[in-house]
Each structure stands twice: as structure tokens, then as C-alpha cells.
Amino acid sequence: MTAERPSITDRIDTATGGMRLRRLRQADWSRRLVRETQLSAADLIWPIFVREGSGEPHPVASMPGVARLSVEDCVEAARRARDLAIPVIALFPYTDPSLRDETGSEALNPENLVCRATRAIKAAVPEVGIMCDVALDPYTSHGHDGVMVGERIVNDESVELLCRQAVVQAEAGCDVIGPSDMMDGRVACIRGALDDAGCRDTMIMAYSAKYASAFYGPFRDAVGSGGMLKGDKRTYQMDYANSDEAVREAAQDLAEGADMIMVKPGLPYLDVLSRLVREFGVPTFAYQTSGEYAMMMAAVGNGWLDGDKAMVETLTAYKRAGASGILTYFSPRVAEMLRG
Ligand code: PBG
16 A cells, blocks of 8 residues: 655645745735835945046946046036935045156145045035045055055055045045055044044044955046056955955954944955944945946946846845945936935
């Protein structure tokens, strides 16, 4: 006598205990009801490239849809950010090559492009936050973030200049200082310099886990530092094989006074992001870099990806991993979409 075989349905009910997970996925309303993370305009930081002069935006070839804007157009972009409820824009300058030198002295000029753009935006659209990078690479003739002596990027001398750069930007009206240079001890020194200058309210978002990455290429085109870069940045940016080291970097930056931390690049480093969120529980941001943007837009341009869907899916992935927000070149596009 052979035992009767259980039906597929019996097997499934035994295996799942009757808990059929597809039940909650059957309708849009139930999917929305149980959705665990929600992307909103308030999660966005919009990086913008600013250039000298007036007139039409200068497209960045490797970043379709992104251009270098005149100061006037940056003000317009800030108005757009306000109308789309994007909380912060991040300004990056394309510095005229004639103003670049060995020590990046233009970074310390209170009348430099970033400072003028910051003042213009603050005057016209005070309700939008402004973030500025602290690093010398848009200003140096060798494309490095710090001071070069021989082949070396010297730490302490660089930090001295970075502190002055931070104060110049804060005095122009910058709300969030983003040290992206990866020098040791820079957050403590910048915090001290800001406080000494009476800028106690200026926030610091530290690029804490910033990796030496292939995904910055299009950004370097946009700020014009790529062609100039001598060697690479591996003596200060992190080795992408490391994750424990990211915890140590973030712990130091927080102990030194960082208000917020960041992981960069984004998508290839979601494990690091998630780890820092769990470890520290402080506002933690991800930078969806120029290379990530370029990769996606190249596929979209070829008709291989649905741009809107890929954009929302990746940005939601950052949120799912625990990000408080994302620096993304998609900011205006996704904010429009979320509004619609
Ligand atoms: C400057 C800086 C870089 C980025 C932000 N700030 C480039 C670099 O470190 O070489 C990259 C941003 C992007 O790729 O979108 N230190």
C-alpha cells in the first residue's frame, strides 16, 4: 500500500505554516500600507556646479542632464530647490585654470566663486540650506585635496589651509561645511576654527568614509580637476577593501565634533552605510557619486534602463540601508516625480 502523496497546496501550507507572504503584495494599497521606507524630497541634497560668467549652462559631457551654472542660474536653481522642498544644495566650483596654483590659494579668497554664489543664494533664497566642500582640489594645479610637498600630500599643513577655507565659506553664509579631504584631525581643527570665528552654528557633515574610488571621474571633469590630477588619492582616501576602518574614521570624526557623517560613494558601499548607521545612530548620509549617475544615465541613453524607475529604486535602497538622506544629481528630477 502506498501512502497518498500530499498535494502541492498541502506541501506549501506545511512549508510556510500557511503564512503566504504574497498576500500583502496583491494590491497597490496593501503594498503602500506595509512599505518600510519612504523616499521624500526632504531626503535630498542637490549638488550643483557653479562657473564664472553669465549665459547658457555649460553641459558636463560625462553627466547627461548636469551642467555648470552661472551664479545667476545657481540662484534660480536654489529657488527651484525651495519650490520642490529640497532642503539643501551643495555647491562645487569650476575654477578658472589661471586661478589654480600649488597651494590652492583661491580657496581662501572671500571673493571666490563659491563664496559669491553662496552670498547671492543666501540673499535671494534664505530658506534653502547651503553646503560647501572643504578640500583644495578645485583650486590646486595638481588636483589634490591637500598641499603637495614632493610626491606627498602633507597632512598638518593641509589642515591649516582647510580650516581657513571653512571659515571663509562660513563667513560667506554657508550653513554646512563638508570636509571631503580625508586629512587626519581636520574635523576638530575646523570646528575650532569655526568657533573661534564666531561661526558656532555652522554645521559639519564629515565625509567620514570616503573611498579612493573610480566613481569620481565625471565629477573631476565637471570641476576641471581630472586632467590635472597627479597620481591618485590613495594616501588619504580609504582603501575600498576596508570596512572596520570606516568605523574608526566615523568614530574619530564624531569625537572631533562632526554633526553628521557621510559614506561615499553610495551604491557599492551600502554595507558600510548600514554598518555606520547601526554602530553610531547619528545622521548619516550617502553620496550617489558622479560615476554612479553617469553609469545609469549612459544605460538610460541607450534605452537599456528605465531612468525614472532605476533612479527611485537606487535612491530608496540608500534609505533602506539607513541613510538619513542622499546627495544626488537626480535631486530635482526625483523631487518633481515625488510631487507629481
Ligand atoms: C573633492 C570631492 C570629490 C567629490 C566630492 N568632493 C572628488 C574627489 O575626491 O576626487 C566627488 C563627487 C562625485 O563624484 O560626484 N574632494
